Amino acid sequence: GIAWSALYGAAVVLLPTALFARGVVGRGAAGGSGAVLLRFFGWEAVKIIVALAMMLAAPRVVPGLSWLTLVVAMVLVMKAYWIAFWWHSRTVQSNN
Numbered sequence: 431g432i433a434w435s436a437l438y439g440a441a442v443v444l445l446p447t448a449l450f451a452r453g454v455v456g457r458g459a460a461g462g463s464g465a466v467l468l469r470f471f472g473w474e475a476v477k478i479i480v481a482l483a484m485m486l487a488a489p490r491v492v493p494g495l496s497w498l499t500l501v502v503a504m505v506l507v508m509k510a511y512w513i514a515f516w517w518h519s520r521t522v523q524s525n526n
Contacts, residue, residue: 431494438492439503442484450477 453473489495 432496432499434492434494435496435499436503438484438488438495439500440507442481442488442500443504443507445484446477446480449480450474 450473453476454470485500488497488500492500
């Protein structure tokens with residue numbers, strides 16, 4: 431039901447993002463600016479494809495799927511990144 435839908439919605443954001451971060455800063459991240467840019471966009475494409483695949487698989491993976499709950503959880507997790515960024519920048523400014 432509802433709890434699994436929310437958990438899966440959070441995973442649809444977190445897992446592809448973790449994969450992206452691992453790919454971008456992982457082994458072999460050095461190189462010229464063109465290589466770095468290509469690596470970034472390549473892993474961004476992987477992130478999008480994995481997120482879409484997870485959403486397409488949701489009806490088969492989550493029993494009693496609630497799409498509304500899944501989407502709300504996705505939005506909340508995406509917004510949490512901005513809240514963390516804002517909080518961090520506020521903390522850094524107050525320390526300077």
